Amino acid sequence: xxxxxxxxxxxxxxxxxxxxxxxxxxxxxxxxxxxxxxxxxxxxxxxxxxxxxxxxxxxxxxxxxxxxxxxxxxxxxxxxxxxxxxxxxxxxxxxxxxxxxxxxxxxxxxxxxxxxxxxxxxxxxxxxxxxxxxxxxxxxxxxxxxxxxxxxxxxxxxxxxxxxxxxxxxxxxxxxxxxxxxxxxxxxxxxxxxxxxxxxxxxxxxxxxxxxxxxxxxxxxxxxxxxxxxxxxxxxxxxxxxxxxxxxxxxxxxxxxxxxxxxxxxxxxxxxxxxxxxxxxxxxxxxxxxxxxxxxxxxxxxxxxxxxxxxxxxxxxxxxxxxxxxxxxxxxxxxxxxxxxxxxxxxxxxxxxxxxxxxxxxxxxxxx
Numbered sequence: 416x417x418x419x420x421x422x423x424x425x426x427x428x429x430x431x432x433x434x435x436x437x438x439x440x441x442x443x444x445x446x447x448x449x450x451x452x453x454x455x456x457x458x459x460x461x462x463x464x465x466x467x468x469x470x471x472x473x474x475x476x477x478x479x480x481x482x483x484x485x486x487x488x489x490x491x492x493x494x495x496x497x498x499x500x501x502x503x504x505x506x507x508x509x510x511x512x513x514x515x516x517x518x519x520x521x522x523x524x525x526x527x528x529x530x531x532x533x534x535x536x537x538x539x540x541x542x543x544x545x546x547x548x549x550x551x552x553x554x555x556x557x558x559x560x561x562x563x564x565x566x567x568x569x570x571x572x573x574x575x576x577x578x579x580x581x582x583x584x585x586x587x588x589x590x591x592x593x594x595x596x597x598x599x600x601x602x603x604x605x606x607x608x609x610x611x612x613x614x615x616x617x618x619x620x621x622x623x624x625x626x627x628x629x630x631x632x633x634x635x636x637x638x639x640x641x642x643x644x645x646x647x648x649x650x651x652x653x654x655x656x657x658x659x660x661x662x663x664x665x666x667x668x669x670x671x672x673x674x675x676x677x678x679x680x681x682x683x684x685x686x687x688x689x690x691x692x693x694x695x696x697x698x699x700x701x702x703x704x705x706x707x708x709x710x711x712x713x714x715x716x717x718x719x720x721x722x723x724x725x726x727x728x729x730x731x732x733x734x735x736x737x738x739x740x741x742x743x744x745x746x747x748x749x750x751x752x753x754x755x756x757x758x759x760x761x762x763x764x765x766x767x768x769x770x771x772x773x774x775x776x777x778x779x780x781x782x783x
Contacts, residue, residue: 425460425470432471434460440471514780522649522743541670543648547581557671557730560647563638568729570620570631583610587644603644610636615779627708629751630767648746651770656736660747660770661713665691667734671727689715692763711771713748717763732766
């Protein structure tokens with residue numbers, strides 16, 4: 416895809432046009448209603464702040480459909496049908512019955528950022544991150560709070576026989592060496608420890624093949640009270656947000672207490688910005704990973720010194736998205752696996768693609 420930033424002209428594989436916000440392109444809005452996310456992905460041309468832009472065709476008389484149909488804007492079906500039910504399309508439920516938090520609750524930062532350009536997080540950043548505690552007070556992985564009773568993590572953090580299963584989660588932590596943390600006269604509360612009562616793994620996860628479906632839900636013994644320092648992250652449940660989970664030139668934030676460039680784990684929660692790497696490039700870098708696994712993965716990173724590492728597994732890969740004038744942080748990926756040489760130029764990491772599992776997540780939370 417080529418784009419002329421001076422006059423906003425753009426060229427994609429399917430059309431020539433003007434790079435505009437998706438809300439200003441009738442073609443893109445029609446594609447969105449029809450559920451044709453693939454074509455929208457192919458005509459994306461960047462972002463304006465947190466809003467996606469598309470290469471909108473100069474002639475708006477024809478809608479670019481996928482190869483399964485040749486209908487045009489003047490010959491649309493009488494009844495618009497959604498795409499067939501697949502694993503990444505959410506269940507249609509009444510909003511009061513949806514077990515996931517509403518956007519007014521999830522993905523919000525109550526304490527505004529105060530550290531700029533550093534690697535340590537601010538005391539109020541990423542308030543959904545949980546630390547998994549194993550036997551003998553050992554912290555081995557991270558997780559993300561998604562409701563007041565559930566955290567989400569990597570399945571290998573729970574089924575790895577070398578470290579056993581986690582017994583509890585810790586929420587609201589920042590500096591593991593102190594109980595009450597203070598930065599610029601802002602102090603958090605004492606971290607909250609909650610026992611885990613049940614584990615749920617995606618049915619197709621295979622502990623012998625950790626390259627796909629590396630996802631697990633952990634149910635907490637009691638509900639967690641949300642505070643300024645303990646908040647759930649939003650999940651990509653709408654088509655609009657889903658189509659932004661793995662766009663060209665998109666970037667994410669990952670955070671945790673894993674290994675640093677100095678070879679030691681960090682006592683303070685740290686963050687790193689990672690850029691998306693196209694699937695085709697990742698397939699070439701990691702030829703031993705089955706191609707059937709890649710639709711369920713987000714490939715990101717590959718810049719020297721910027722990576723997640725051992726101890727960050729199960730943690731969040733997030734970015735902000737604005738929808739209907741509401742700006743929220745969404746969980747797009749779960750730290751899964753890497754090359755083993757953290758922060759090596761040209762070797763990105765893999766993150767479980769959360770949008771592929773929304774139905775399963777809703778189903779587990781609703782029934783348990």
